[in-house]
Structures are given as C-alpha cells and as structure tokens.
Amino acid sequence: MTSAPLVAVVGAGPAGIAAARRLRESGGVQVVLVVIDARCEYLPGALAVATGDAPASEFCTRVDLEGIEVVPARAEAIEPGVLRIDGSRLRARAIIAAPGLTVDRVSDGSTVGFWDPTGAQMAAPRIRAVERGVIDVVISSLPYRCPPAPYGLAMRLARRARRLGHPVQVRLFTPEEQPLAALGHALGDTLLTSCAEAGVEVHLGARSDAQSAGEGGQAAGARAGVEAELTIVVPRHRASPLLADLARGDGPLVAVDDRFATEMPGVFVVGDAASSPYPRAAQPAAWSGTVAAAAVSSELGLDGPPPAATPSADCFVDHGDGAYGRIQLAYPGGPPPVGQPSVTVDSPASALARDFEDAHRRWQALRTDAAAP
Secondary structure (H helix, E strand, O other): OOOOOEEEEEOOOHHHHHHHHHHHHHOOOEEEEEOHHHEEEOHHHHHHHHOOOOOHHHHEEEOOOOOOEEEOOOEEEEEOOEEEEOOEEEEOOEEEEOOOEEEOOEEEOOEEEOOOHHHHHHHHHHHHOOOOEEEEEEEOOOOOOOOOHHHHHHHHHHHHHHHHOOOEEEEEEOOOOOOOHHHOHHHHHHHHHHHHHHOEEEEOOOOOOOOOHHHHHHHHHHHHOOOOOEEEEEOOEEEOHHHOOOOOOOOOOEOOOOOOEOOOOOEEEOHHHEOOOOOOOHHHHHHHHHHHHHHHHHHOOOOOOOOOOOOOEEEEEEEEOOEEEEEEEEOOOOOOOOOOOEEEEEEEEOOHHHHHHHHHHHHHHHHHOOOOO
16 A cells, blocks of 8 residues: 555646646656546537537547546545545545536527537537528627637638528627737737638627526627527636635636645645636646646655746637637746737638647547657
C-alpha cells in the first residue's frame, strides 16, 4: 500500500486533464481523476453535430490514463481535505476542481438550447427541419464557453441554408456591445464582417430575459420585428453544484488567487469555473490546470517544471461550408490588465479544417495516452 499523498482532480476537460498529467509527471503522488462515466466530450464539435454533419459520438472519448486512477462517478461536494463521491468520502491532500460550468437544457416550443455535442444532437432534428423563415441564435448571458462559437454557429447555419437553396434568414442576438471586446475591437470587427459576408444579421446590445433562456430568445426575436421559426439559445452558464459553497454573487465564477487556490484550504478551482482575465478557451484552461498542479506539487515538496507565465490561445472559428478561420492569442507583455493581448486572425480557409481535425485528435490523445500528432 503506497504512502504517497493523494490528490483528487475533478473533470477531464482541458484544465482537469492538464492538472492530472502535470501531477503524474511530478511523481511521488497518487492522482485520482473523477469523471462522470469516465467519458469526456469535445465541445467544439457541437456545431457540426447541430447541423447533422457528425454524430455526437464522434466527439466523445473514454478517459484512460496510465498511472492515474480514473473514477467513473460524479463528485457531489467538496470539504476541506475531503471530496464526496457518490455518497463516499475520499480524503485528499489537495483537490483541483475543474467541473466547468453547467448550462440549462432548453427545448420549449420553437426554442432549443445547448452548448455541447450531446445537447446539439438532441436539437439537430429541429434545426434541420427549418427550410424557410428565420432562425435566431441568441446569447442569453455572459460569460459563456468559447466566445466566438455563436458567431460560427450562425455562419454555419446561414451558409448551409444557402447551399441547400432554403430561403432562411439567420440572425444573431448578443448582449455584447462589441463581440469579444476584451480582445480588442479589431477582432470584433472581423467577426462582424465575416457574419455580414455569410448573410448573418447581428444585433448587438440585445438584452434578454435573465429568468428564462427560452423567453430571452423570444424577446430578442420580437424586438427585431419578425418571429423566428426556431430560436437557438446559448443557455445561461451557471456554477457547477459542486462549487456552490465557493461561488459568490450572481455570477457563476469562483474567486481564485494567482495559483488558482480558493478560500477553502487545499482546494483549487481551474478552467471555465475560475474567475480569470483570460478567455474561456482550451489553452488558457489547460494553463490554469498546470499552474494549480505546480502549486500542489510545490506544497508537497515535489519537483517539476514551472508553468508558463501566461497562456496562449488558438481558437478556430467555423465559417460554414468547410471553411475555418483561426484566432491566435498571446500576452507578450505579461498578464492582464497590465499586459494587453496580441491577436492574430487567420482568414477563413478550407485548409484550416485539417488543423481543426488535428486539434480534435490531440484532444483525444491527451485522454488516452495515445501518441499525439
């Protein structure tokens, strides 16, 4: 029986996987990774699933990592030094929680809402059934995962309708006054131009009813003067129930320090659930996992390479008809708010679809110890 300290990691998204693998590299520690059903979904695949171009199963993989105990269960609660799992108590020297954010499932009349491949597959028949009229894409509230994705969904829908010869108008409603304003106006202007070229009508500063994602979509459409045949809602993102005692205020995020430690001793929150100045994308999430894991390793007296000072990000934007753009983000001047983001935007091209597929394969490899390309 090993006497090595046990560290529990919750979630197999970019942050949780990065934390677990970094702890494994440190050696001298038992790593327990708690993942519902021991399976994980590749969230960027949701757009292809929503339009019926891929099954949700294509973007789901089993988590199986050598040297890491994967527990196929739901983490129920966190206490100092204890993770409650399906009614049992797992004692741990540290807990790194990466449960992400939860979203409301919406399927009510002419409104559907999703933000993952499983939800997209449930909505896909309703989306494909619209052959004329208006489809609204509504961002119900901020923050949400993958900031460019609603714009990509709208462009994918508009170009699909044009390719099939369907007289469908796509409108996008967002509460933002400028898309992705935290990353600079140039990027937002590029997204707006791309949407216009795809035939998407964008409504900025559209406030929806916070009480109901479905009502929010209907209200947005009503203000535009034409009722939609279908409203697709990016649902409100809420704090994971696991972090109910740590999230504060009306928002879903947990306050953390520069090591991603919370106010609860020995508990770290990383990824989308952590309050951070960086965008909610895969690389910043993975970086937060490595920062927290390095902090835990240091506290346990273990060696390991220091994490990077700031993350970079490489985000693909679906433009429809098999073309993708790419946003590359770095912080050469240090972390915000002092350091400002350096943003590079690659024009949409079908060649970038291969890079998107390569990113998916790397995502799978990180969860199965397969050789990543």
